[in-house]
Amino acid sequence: MTALVLFDLDGTLVDSSPGIAASLAAAADGAGVPRPDADQVRALLGPPFPQAFVDVLGHDPATAEAMMDAYREVYAAGGLYDVTVFDGVPAMLARLAKAGHRPALTTSKPDVYAREVLRHVGLDAAFDAGVFGATLDGSLAGKAAVVDLALQTCDGPVVALVGDRHHDVDGAHAHDLPAVGVTWGFGGAAELRAAGADHLVDSPAALGELLEQLAAVCPAR
Numbered sequence: 299m300t301a302l303v304l305f306d307l308d309g310t311l312v313d314s315s316p317g318i319a320a321s322l323a324a325a326a327d328g329a330g331v332p333r334p335d336a337d338q339v340r341a342l343l344g345p346p347f348p349q350a351f352v353d354v355l356g357h358d359p360a361t362a363e364a365m366m367d368a369y370r371e372v373y374a375a376g377g378l379y380d381v382t383v384f385d386g387v388p389a390m391l392a393r394l395a396k397a398g399h400r401p402a403l404t405t406s407k408p409d410v411y412a413r414e415v416l417r418h419v420g421l422d423a424a425f426d427a428g429v430f431g432a433t434l435d436g437s438l439a440g441k442a443a444v445v446d447l448a449l450q451t452c453d454g455p456v457v458a459l460v461g462d463r464h465h466d467v468d469g470a471h472a473h474d475l476p477a478v479g480v481t482w483g484f485g486g487a488a489e490l491r492a493a494g495a496d497h498l499v500d501s502p503a504a505l506g507e508l509l510e511q512l513a514a515v516c517p518a519r
């Protein structure tokens with residue numbers, strides 16, 4: 299039985315922190331507000347923008363929107379290409395495909411950016427089951443809504459949602475899906491455990507092994 303595996307992008311498949319951090323600094327400059335410090339940048343790697351500029355940085359909605367406009371300009375012009383695939387991720391995806399399973403992407407970044415990142419790092423073919431993300435106009439935002447879209451679009455059982463932040467765990471559990479937390483990303487083991495992740499893995503190789511085990515007992519949908 300082929301099954302879907304839903305993956306987060308940033309901090310799970312790719313280290314996108316240099317491009318996002320640089321774009322956040324430029325966005326703050328553009329909006330005329332202080333640049334986020336290192337802790338704030340880390341907190342911003344995962345939750346959807348512009349709401350995170352309100353929640354994490356304490357800006358009012360109008361300032362958050364101004365930052366969003368400045369962010370997109372810099373990010374789309376180059377920041378989004380400043381990414382590296384985590385070691386072992388391509389082999390893990392190849393193993394899933396060989397076992398007949400289908401990775402799909404569920405990210406809270408706009409899907410147009412996610413597709414461009416996947417193309418840039420050569421992982422687009424691995425995600426032909428689907429790439430799901432937010433819309434640029436904000437009409438679809440947040441992990442649970444993105445997962446909902448993926449579940450409506452794709453057939454077949456779902457093994458788990460794999461991610462690195464508590465938002466991923468929350469998004470999985472909103473749909474009664476198992477949440478697999480990867481400890482090499484931006485959230486870390488303590489955050490993922492506190493959020494109630496069903497499984498934690500420390501390497502892409504361990505993730506591949508776990509997903510095969512979970513797929514073998516995955517209930518039909």
Ligand SMILES: [Mg+2]
Nearest residue numbers: 306308309462
């Ligand atoms: Mg992430």
